[in-house]
Amino acid sequence: MSSQGLRRPSIRSGGLVRRESPATLHDRSLRKTGNIRPIFTISQVPHRKQRYETVGDWIPGKPAQIRVSRMRDQRYVFLVALHEMIEYELCKMHGISDKEVVAFDVNFEAERKMNLHPIDAEPGDHPKAPYRNEHAFATTIEMMVAQKLGVRWSDYEKTVLSLGPKPKKVLVRPRLRSRR
16 A cells, blocks of 8 residues: 555645544534434542442433542542443343342442441342342453553552441440449
């Protein structure tokens, strides 16, 4: 192939030749036709603004919303968002609704408050989670990408857990002996 075929197209503007990248031309053509429709919107939110006790949440719609609790390390935000996008698409493909996932997660958190689950337990890992397989696959991909990004999984987990429910402080008082 000649080097002629590798040149970028030129655009004449006021007698000057300006070269544009193929991506610029592609973007311009999309703008003209109005075909840009996002599949997902990803936003960082304060943890307390999540719908329920979670660090990442997907909400179906057009576009689907991915909400990630704010964290200092943007790689962590990216990893949570990636996990949520994968989990959402797999749940959608397998007919698992948002209502099922949220109901399970909210119930799991209520059980955690009754000390039925450890403080570091992940609802999606529970054998009865309706989205267990989808969650497990998303976590596998999340771990692989974390490694490529140079994220130590143990540090990442500590940060994510620090946003979650706090263990209850139990105050133990000595019994007073009754005087009789």
